[in-house]
Amino acid sequence: MGLIGKDAWRIKERKRKNMSQAVRQQLAPGKFKLLRHGQTHYQLAGDPTGPLLACIHGWTTASYVWEQLREEFVNLGYHVLTYDLYGRNFSDRPPNVAHTADLYSDQLTELLEQLGLGQRRLNIVGYSMGGAIAAHFVNKRIADVDRLLLIAPAGMEIRAPKAHRIAFENPEFFDPHILLALPVPLRWQFRRAAFGFWNEKPVREVRRKQFRELDYKGYVPALLASLKGILARKMIDEHERIAASNSISVKALFADGDRTIPWPDAKTLFDEWNPNQVSVRIRGAGHGLTYTHVDQIMNETRGFMALESPGR
Structure with a gap:
């Protein structure tokens, strides 16, 4: 048994x-x-006749990260869908399920x-994972999507939190589960993500x-399963196919103090995979x-998201 078994x-x-x-x-x-x-927990906001915008949150957070941006998107005229991924917040935690890209997609x-929105034109925003x-x-629904906005997107590089990487590299000493189960790593990660705006x-x-x-x-099993699943590979094939379609407007935002999705490495890869799209x-x-x-x-996306514009 490991030191943290x-x-x-x-x-x-x-x-x-x-x-x-x-x-x-x-x-x-x-x-x-x-x-x-x-069960999947969701919220719909804005004009039901407006263009549909689906917002997908990240690895350790849930749909509450959209609360401020949701209001901004509603003000632009969108019908905004936010929801909790499996394993997070109020959605179910299915056991013995691989947390792959296919599961979440x-x-x-x-x-x-289920919401009767399956035939609508789509706009997608994805943050982190x-x-x-x-x-x-x-990538699966290229013909149905108008805009894709990516905010500090995962899938550029395969990275794991330092403590978790140490656990995977030294399984004789550490169990990766327990390092995620303890509150200290999560608090440390959040403080780093908040980057001076903690209070x-x-x-x-x-x-x-x-x-x-x-x-x-x-919750913790879902985090670990995501690291082994969707976060264990790059999304190069998906990005290159989206870029080759030349039918979807894509924009990506990268934070220059981000140590989870490190800039400029991730931005460089995005630009290589999406040569005709915009990154900021x-x-x-x-x-x-x-x-x-x-x-x-x-400020960086209002023009891109404006409904009277083509998105670029």
Whole structure:
């Protein structure tokens, strides 16, 4: 058994609470649809007759990272869909399921169908791991998508948090589960993502909701499964096929203080894979830019997202 062994991990996970219906009724702000792998928590905002915009969140966070940007997108005229990926926030935590690009892409496809939105033209925004999901999803539905906005997107390089990488490289000493199960690495990661904006009110609210995840079973296994699944490969094929289609407007934002999706390496790869698309550097931001740099994001994307424009 390792120094931080599997028994300790099981005990820690066993003590966590279930994401029950009672918890959802008390805390969840949105509604639910039962999909193939369980309940998915979602919210729709804005004019139902407006163009549909689906927002896909990242690895350790959930749909609450969109709360400020959702209002901005609604003001632009979009009908905005935000939802929780499997294993996060109020959605179900399906056991023994590989957290691959297909799992998450299928979740969005099923949710759109259940909501009666499956035949609508689509605009997609993906943040962090959601950027990798977005690339995979759009690659499957190129003919249906008008715009793809990527914010600090994963899938450029294969990276893992330092503590977790150490665990994988030294399995005789560490169990990767327990390093994710403990609150210290998550708190450290969040503080780094917030990049100097730790105590601002919107950031404190995201922090509170993210740390609440550690109270419930299934969250940590979902993080680990994502590292082994969707985050274990580059999205070069997806990006090159989207670029070759020449039918989708694509823009990517990269934070110059991001140590999770490091700039400029990730931006360089994006530019190589998408030579005719646009990428932008957001100055002074870390990985949490969806909740720390909303104004800068909108300054860079308002023209791209404007409905009267072709998107580019």
